[in-house]
Amino acid sequence: MLSLTLYPVLPSPARPRSPRCIALALLGLALAVLPATALAQPAPPQVERSLPQVRLTVVRGRVDVMPADGRSFAPALADTALARGARIRTGDDGRAEITLSDGVTIALDPQSLLVIYGNASPTAPGVAPSTTTTLVRGTLRITAPPASAAESIPIATQALTVFPGRSDALVAAELGGHVTRVAVTRGRMRVRFGTNEYVLPSGRAVREEVGRPPSLMRALPRAPQWRRAPSTRALSFGEPVDVEGIFGPGPRVSGVNVTGYRVDIARDARFRDRLGEQRLGPRETQLRFRSLNPGTWYVRLFALDPDRFESSPSSVARIEIAAPRVDPGELPTATAAGRRASLVIPQGFYCSLDGSPWMVADRPRPLDPGRSYALRCGTTADGHDARATTLAADQVGPLVHSVRLAPPGAPAGGTTAASTLSLDLSDAEGRPVSLATVEVSATEPEVVVEPLRETDPRGRYTAGVRLPVTVRELHLRVVINRALTLEEAVEVPAVAFAAPVPAVRVAPPPVQVQVIRAAQPFRHPEDEEVPTDEDE
Structure with a gap:
């Protein structure tokens, strides 16, 4: 119960008590005797510091997401906003990358589970939401922009909490997070382990385990060095290409043994679109990637120690596998030139x-x-x-072509027609294709196509054709420069024949003969008889 002591207020002798003062005094007395619950007001909401917004920017392989209020995982989609409490799970071949609005990126390796601004267990009712992101299992890699001034979000495991700041680091949660490995390759990072807190500088790593005292910092291996980096350019005509390189260990660090190497290959310089990785033994110094498709590739190396801590990356080898390509061109349209x-x-x-x-x-x-x-x-x-x-x-097309057949002509009463075939060739910009070798044949056995020859205008090829008058369509096979074959169906114009004219027998006109006089038969002078003496 609310206890309130009232003190009388004496009026000022200079000012008499007014009705307004009396009303205020009575109101104060009424409020004093009310229960405390009647005076209770909702507390103003506590202003939470602004948290960076989170987006899932890269998805490779099997990646699933479950929202905070969800009951099951569903396949993840790239470029998706992630709300508080969302869970990201990567499969055996899954890789994901989330990007914070302050520029920090967090890449998840296969078989990892991350809770955005939440704990491994759902938050109990009445408990303030978490501002810490939790790595339940697996490995994540933090990359901060070099000029970033952001503190970024804290990341916790079952064993510890890290505050990445402006560092590049690796955090791996093993055995449900009871064992956590942390390594810093650039900058420095604050680590909180139980009641202890320390700063982990670049080139150092720790391995902390729940229930054990803090461990000592250890040095990371030095980055491998290229002895003969892969060729910066490799030629391809569209087929996959093998890439080789030779490397060696970096400068030796006292007390650090190199037990192997990890090789990353990606399609981008930030290694967001990674093709995969290779694991090599400590004595393997020759690198070989088989069947890389044309494009630009990036390769980097890491040295590994017995506890699988990694060195900082080697220099990045950029490989351009290029293939000369043919721009196929375009045919002209009603609105655009070819x-x-x-x-x-x-x-x-x-x-x-x-x-x-x-x-x-x-x-x-x-x-x-x-x-x-x-x-x-x-x-x-x-x-x-x-x-x-x-x-x-x-x-190397496109090739513009047109085929025409002139109306056939045939002698009256004939069964074979004669025509002329014309073939026009030009490129997509309308230039005639001249001096080409063109061969044309018809699938109809009765059709004969003579050899073609180029005529005026340039790019026009003509040939004589003999075909039965009953053929209404020709199926032609056109071979250009013995390299390009075209199939064409050409309609045959109708053959126009002259109608036969029936023969008319005309009787000869009558001949009239008029004898004017009878002439003596003609005799040659040599045929006349000469009289003899006896005749005389």
């Missing part, structure tokens, strides 16, 4: 077409359609390491 195919040469490479001088990657090289090219490329200007391949005719 574009020829072209050869695109990667930066730092040299290529030659059909024995031409070496070309560099200053501009795309246009290609003529309907033919093949002999392509040679290398990584040096003298071509000593050049390799050869062929660009097929169907890669």
Whole structure:
């Protein structure tokens, strides 16, 4: 019960008691005798320091997420916001990366479980929400921007709590977090273990276990060094390429034994899109990656000690596996002009077409359609390491073509028609394709197509055709430069025949003969008889 002592208030002799003063006194007396619960007001909410927002930015392999109010895990999606209490779980091949709004990234290795701003067990009712992220099991890698001034979020395991600050570090929770390994490779990080708190500097590591006294700091191995880094450029014509390199251990650290190496390979310089990793023994110093596809790859090395602590990473080897590519071009449309195919040469490479001088990657090289090219490329200007391949005719299109058949003509009453076949060839920009070798044949056995020859205008090829008058469609096979084959169906225009004219027998006109006089038969003078003496 509320205890209240009242003291009388004497009025001032200079000012008489007013009705307003009397009312205020009575109100105060009424409030004094009310129960304490009637005066209770809700406490103002406690202002919590602003926590960095969290997004799941990279998902590789099997990664599942369960929200704080969820009952089961579901497959995770990249670029997803993670609320307080969300759980991220990676499978045997799963890798995930979360990004905080202050620029810090946390990468999860396979077989890991992380709770965002929460504990391993659900928060009991009435208990203030946690501001600590919990690593239940597995391994995470923290990377802070070099210029970051953020304290970032604390990360706890069953054994300890770390405050990453502006450091790059590894935290591994084993045996349910009862054993925790922490290593710092850049900057320094505050560690709280039980009632003890200390700062772990760069190049040092600890292994703490629940129920045991704090352990001593240990030195990390030195980063491996490249003896012969993989080639910065490798040529591919689209096929996978093997990559090799040679490395060795870094400077020896007293009391630290190197028991193996870990090799990371990724498609980006930050190693967010990692292809995977290799484990090598302490005496293995030759690195080999098989069947890497064209693209840019990044490789780095780590040295491992007996407790699987890692060194800082080696220098990153950048490998560009490049393939000259053909931009296929585009056919013209109603709203856009066509574009020829072209050869695109990667930066730092040299290529030659059909024995031409070496070309560099200053501009795309246009290609003529309907033919093949002999392509040679290398990584040096003298071509000593050049390799050869062929660009097929169907890669260097598009080829614009049209086929026409003139109306056939045939003699009256004939069964075979004669026509003219015309084939026009041009590239996507409308330039005629001239001096091509064109062969045309028909699938109909009765059809005969004569050899084609180029006529005016350029790019037009014509040939005579003989075909039965009953054929209404020709199926043609067109071979251009003995490299590109086209199949065409051409409609045959109707054959126009002249109607036969029936023969009319006309009787000859009558002949009238009029005898004017009878003439003596003609006799040659030599035929006249000469009288003899006896006649006389």
